[in-house]
Each structure stands twice: as C-alpha cells, then as structure tokens.
Amino acid sequence: MIRIGIINVSDRASAGVYEDIPGKAVVKLLTDWLTCDWEPVYRVIPDEQDQLEATMIELADAEGCCLVVTTGGTGPALRDVTPEATEAVCQKMLPGFGELMRQESLKYVPTAILSRQTAGIRNQTLILNLPGKPTAIGQCLSVVFPAIPYCIDLIDGPFLTTNETILKVFRPKS
Ligand SMILES: Nc1ncnc2c1ncn2[C@@H]1O[C@H](COP(=O)(O)OP(=O)(O)OP(=O)(O)O)[C@@H](O)[C@H]1O
Numbered sequence: 340m341i342r343i344g345i346i347n348v349s350d351r352a353s354a355g356v357y358e359d360i361p362g363k364a365v366v367k368l369l370t371d372w373l374t375c376d377w378e379p380v381y382r383v384i385p386d387e388q389d390q391l392e393a394t395m396i397e398l399a400d401a402e403g404c405c406l407v408v409t410t411g412g413t414g415p416a417l418r419d420v421t422p423e424a425t426e427a428v429c430q431k432m433l434p435g436f437g438e439l440m441r442q443e444s445l446k447y448v449p450t451a452i453l454s455r456q457t458a459g460i461r462n463q464t465l466i467l468n469l470p471g472k473p474t475a476i477g478q479c480l481s482v483v484f485p486a487i488p489y490c491i492d493l494i495d496g497p498f499l500t501t502n503e504t505i506l507k508v509f510r511p512k513s
C-alpha cells in the first residue's frame with residue numbers, strides 16, 4: 340500500500356486550540372486526486388524542531404511514506420522551524436518547489452514571500468512544506484503536484500496515478 344505522511348505543524352492545533360484544518364485539507368485533496376490505493380499517516384505536532392525532525396524521520400524511515408507533506412511553520416516567526424527541520428533530515432534539497440509555490444501564492448497575497456517553504460529528499464521520501472494558512476494548501480499543492488509522481492519515480496518509489504480530468508501529472512517520455 341502506498342503511504343503518504345501528513346504533518347500538521349502548529350502549536351495551537353496540537354494543543355487543541357483550533358482544528359487541524361490545513362492537514363485535513365491535504366488529505367482531502369490527495370483523496371480527490373489520487374487513483375492509486377494509498378493511506379495517510381497523519382500527525383499533528385507543535386513547532387518544536389526536534390519533534391518535527393523525529394516525526395519526519397519516523398514517517399519516512401519507519402512508516403515507509405514515499406511523500407511527507409508538512410503544513411505550517413514556514414514563516415519568519417521565532418517558532419517557525421519547519422524548513423530547518425526539513426533541511427536537517429534531507430540529503431538533497433529541491434528549491435524549485437518553494438520557488439514555484441511562492442510564485443503562485445503571490446497571485447493571492449503579497450505576504451507569500453514570507454514563507455520559506457521548501458522540499459527535499461530523505462532516502463526514498465520526498466518531503467514537502469506548505470504554509471499553514473488553510474487557503475494556501477490547495478493553491479500551493481496543486482501547482483507542484485504535477486511534478487511529484489515523477490520525482491517519486493526517480494527515487495524508486497511507488498507509481499502514483501491521478502484522475503487526469505482533475506489533476507494531470509507530467510512524466511517525461513523515456
Ligand atoms: N486550523 C486553522 N484554522 C484557522 N486558521 C489557521 C489554522 N491553521 C493555521 N491557520 C492560520 O494560518 C496561520 C499560519 O499557520 P501556522 O500553523 O504556521 O500558525 P502560527 O501562527 O505559526 O501559530 P501556531 O503554531 O500556533 O499555529 C495562523 O496564524 C492562522 O492564521
């Protein structure tokens with residue numbers, strides 16, 4: 340079974356102050372888009388770098404997720420450490436993901452440039468950061484997702500398929 344990790348990184352959501360809306364939004368989008376069998380491995384944790392790194396490692400190495408999507412903690416605030424945690428656990432960074440998501444987000448908010456969201460590879464797992472704003476989830480994920488299945492092919496992960504009438508993926512012809 341294909342497994343995809345979702346980590347909602349938020350002090351307030353993890354404390355139950357508000358609902359983990361961004362994490363649930365990721366699950367909903369993937370459910371709508373993916374036609375292959377998959378299951379979410381879901382976590383809600385505070386903005387603590389040690390805990391975030393440990394959770395990313397757990398989902399990648401122990402839970403076998405081919406993709407781990409984080410929400411929140413990408414901004415300039417003191418407690419925002421998601422990109423640092425991502426860099427710490429990845430062997431390779433893929434800065435194009437952050438560049439494209441910021442470019443897309445700028446169509447909606449001038450504060451898009453405040454997100455340091457990035458992506459990287461840990462062994463056979465792609466780790467991708469999204470901002471915590473619930474409205475940012477679809478805006479960011481839909482613009483980068485067309486490249487994600489091929490990225491996972493390149494790290495010898497499972498073959499992801501989508502409903503092409505909703506979201507078309509791109510795989511270069513060999
Ligand atoms: N579940 C949610 N419901 C409503 N708004 C949310 C939710 N999650 C995030 N947000 C909004 O997105 C912003 C950024 O999310 P993020 O999770 O990074 O929050 P934050 O301000 O760093 O604080 P916290 O870590 O306590 O969530 C929040 O300030 C809030 O406005």
Ligand SMILES: Nc1nc2c(c(=O)[nH]1)N[C@H]1C(S)=C(S)[C@@H](COP(=O)(O)O)O[C@H]1N2
Nearest residue numbers: 411412413414444450451454470471472475
């Ligand atoms: N698409 C989109 N991107 C966005 C936003 C948004 O509302 N929509 N908010 C921005 C703001 S205000 C901040 S501070 C940064 C970081 O958010 P985070 O700390 O929740 O990850 O994301 C930015 N990117």
